[in-house]
Amino acid sequence: MRRCLGIIPLLGRSTAFVLVAFLAVWSAGPAGAEPAPRGSGGYVLGMSADFSGQSRGLGVELYRGxxxxxxxxxxSGGINGKPVVLVALDDGYQPxxxxxxxxxxxxxxxxxxLFGYVGTPTVTRILPLLGGGAGAVKPLFFxxxxxxxxxxxxxxxxxxxxRASYRQEVAGLVNRFVSLGRKRIAVLYQADAYGRSGWDGVRRALAVHGLTLAGEATYRRGTGFDASMAEQVRILGRSRPDAIIVVGTYxxxxxxxxxxRDAGLDVPIANLSFVGSENMLELLVSLSRERGLDYTRHLVNSQVVPSYEDMSLPAVCEYRQLMDAVDPAPPEGSDPHFRTFRYSFAGFEGYLNAVVMTRVLRNLEENPALGLVGAAExxxxxxxxxxVPVSFGPERHQGLDRVYFTTVEGDAFVPVSEAHWEAWRP
Structure with missing residues (x-):
C-alpha cells in the first residue's frame, strides 16, 4: 500500500510561493453577502447548503472540508496565480x-x-435553473x-x-442482507424527495432478488431527536423485519x-451516507451512557468515501493534515454553538470535491477553448x-461508484469486516 505522502503531491508545487487571503475571508454568509473581490482574476464558486437547519452538520462539514x-x-499560489473563492449561502435544507x-x-x-449543494429536496428544485432558467447556464458540481x-x-x-447514487448505496445494503439470509427488509424514509428516492432504490434492489418490501413507514422532514418514533416502530415491527434501512437524517x-431498541426490535438497522454518521453517533453514544444501554449495536451506515481513519490512503493523510493545519471555521451565519468535528465523512467528501474541482479548473486554465463542461469531461x-480513479466524459457525469460500509466499535465508526457481516447472519 502507498504511504502517506503529505500535502504536496495533490496540491502541486509552485515555483513562487504566493500568499493570498484566506478563502474564509471571501466566503459569503447567508444574508447580506458581500461580493467576492472583483478583478482578482479568481475562480468564484457558488454554494447553497444547510448551515442552520436540521442537516447543518452535513452542510458545515462539507464546506469545511x-x-x-x-x-x-x-x-500555494492558487491556479496560475488565481485564487479559488467559495461564496456560501445558507438554505436551511429548505427548497x-x-x-x-x-x-x-x-x-x-x-x-x-455552482458547487457543493446539500440535499435532495433542495437540489431537485434548483435543477431547472441550471440550463438558463435564471438567466445564465451554470453547471452544478458535486x-x-x-x-x-x-x-x-x-x-x-x-x-x-x-459520489455514488442512493440506488447504488441501497443495492449494496440489500445485496449484503439478502446474502446473509435477511430477506424481510423494511424501510423508514423521510417524506420528501430524498426519502422517496431511497425508498425507490430499496424496492428496485429487492426486486432483483424477487423480493418486496416487508414494511414501510415515514416521518416528516424536520423531525428532531426529542420526537417519539414509537408509531413508526410499531408499524415496522408488525411486518416482522429482519433488517431495516433508514433513508433519513441523523x-x-x-x-x-x-x-x-427500547421496544425490543433488535435487528440490524442501516442508514445511508446522507444521515451524518458523526452527528448520529454522538446522539446515540450520549444516550447509551445516560441509560446504561448500547444503542449503537447492529448499526450499519453506508458511505460513499473511504474511512477517514484509513491512513494507508494518501488522500486521508492529506485531508487530516489540512484540517489540522487550516482548522477551517464554519461559514458565517451558522450556529456558533453547533459542534464541528475534527474529521468527518462529509468533511472528507468536501475535501475530495475540492480536489477534483481544482483539476477541472486547471484543465480550463490550460485550455480555455474546452469550456467548463469540456474541462470536466x-x-x-x-x-x-x-x-479508485476518477473519470468523466460526455456520457459519464458521475466520477465514483464504490460504496463502503461502516459499523460502530469503541464509540467510533469502523469499516465493516466479513466477521461483522457473519455476526449478523440470523
Missing part, C-alpha cells in the same frame, strides 16, 4: 431558500459555476445527494456528481434507533489517493 483544500491551494440563493448566485455575474433526477435527462447535462434516525483516470 472544501475550504481546507482551497485555502491551502490559495496559499424555497435554495431556489432564491441559486437565482442570486447565478445573477451575480462573477460566479463560474452535490451532496445520491438522488436520480440530476443523473437523468434532461438535467444530467448540467450536473457532475462525484436526528430522526437516532430517535428511531432509540425507540426501536476531459478528466480521465485521476488519482485521488483513494485507490
Amino acid at each position: 472544501a475550504v481546507a483544500y482551497f485555502t491551502q491551494l490559495n496559499r 424555497e431558500p435554495a431556489i432564491r440563493n441559486t437565482i442570486d448566485l447565478i445573477r451575480r455575474g462573477d460566479i463560474l459555476c 452535490p451532496f445527494t445520491g438522488a436520480q433526477p440530476q443523473r437523468e435527462p434532461p438535467h444530467h447535462r448540467h450536473v457532475f456528481n462525484l 436526528a430522526p434516525g437516532a430517535a428511531f434507533i432509540r425507540d426501536a 476531459s478528466v480521465r483516470d485521476m488519482d485521488l489517493g483513494i485507490d
Whole structure:
C-alpha cells in the first residue's frame, strides 16, 4: 500500500510561493453577502447548503472540508496565480431558500459555476435553473445527494456528481442482507424527495432478488431527536423485519434507533451516507451512557468515501493534515454553538470535491477553448489517493461508484469486516 505522502503531491508545487487571503475571508454568509473581490482574476464558486437547519452538520462539514483544500491551494499560489473563492449561502435544507440563493448566485455575474449543494429536496428544485432558467447556464458540481433526477435527462447535462447514487448505496445494503439470509427488509424514509428516492432504490434492489418490501413507514422532514418514533416502530415491527434501512437524517434516525431498541426490535438497522454518521453517533453514544444501554449495536451506515481513519490512503493523510493545519471555521451565519468535528465523512467528501474541482479548473486554465463542461469531461483516470480513479466524459457525469460500509466499535465508526457481516447472519 502507498504511504502517506503529505500535502504536496495533490496540491502541486509552485515555483513562487504566493500568499493570498484566506478563502474564509471571501466566503459569503447567508444574508447580506458581500461580493467576492472583483478583478482578482479568481475562480468564484457558488454554494447553497444547510448551515442552520436540521442537516447543518452535513452542510458545515462539507464546506469545511472544501475550504481546507482551497485555502491551502490559495496559499500555494492558487491556479496560475488565481485564487479559488467559495461564496456560501445558507438554505436551511429548505427548497424555497435554495431556489432564491441559486437565482442570486447565478445573477451575480462573477460566479463560474455552482458547487457543493446539500440535499435532495433542495437540489431537485434548483435543477431547472441550471440550463438558463435564471438567466445564465451554470453547471452544478458535486452535490451532496445520491438522488436520480440530476443523473437523468434532461438535467444530467448540467450536473457532475462525484459520489455514488442512493440506488447504488441501497443495492449494496440489500445485496449484503439478502446474502446473509435477511430477506424481510423494511424501510423508514423521510417524506420528501430524498426519502422517496431511497425508498425507490430499496424496492428496485429487492426486486432483483424477487423480493418486496416487508414494511414501510415515514416521518416528516424536520423531525428532531426529542420526537417519539414509537408509531413508526410499531408499524415496522408488525411486518416482522429482519433488517431495516433508514433513508433519513441523523436526528430522526437516532430517535428511531432509540425507540426501536427500547421496544425490543433488535435487528440490524442501516442508514445511508446522507444521515451524518458523526452527528448520529454522538446522539446515540450520549444516550447509551445516560441509560446504561448500547444503542449503537447492529448499526450499519453506508458511505460513499473511504474511512477517514484509513491512513494507508494518501488522500486521508492529506485531508487530516489540512484540517489540522487550516482548522477551517464554519461559514458565517451558522450556529456558533453547533459542534464541528475534527474529521468527518462529509468533511472528507468536501475535501475530495475540492480536489477534483481544482483539476477541472486547471484543465480550463490550460485550455480555455474546452469550456467548463469540456474541462470536466476531459478528466480521465485521476488519482485521488483513494485507490479508485476518477473519470468523466460526455456520457459519464458521475466520477465514483464504490460504496463502503461502516459499523460502530469503541464509540467510533469502523469499516465493516466479513466477521461483522457473519455476526449478523440470523
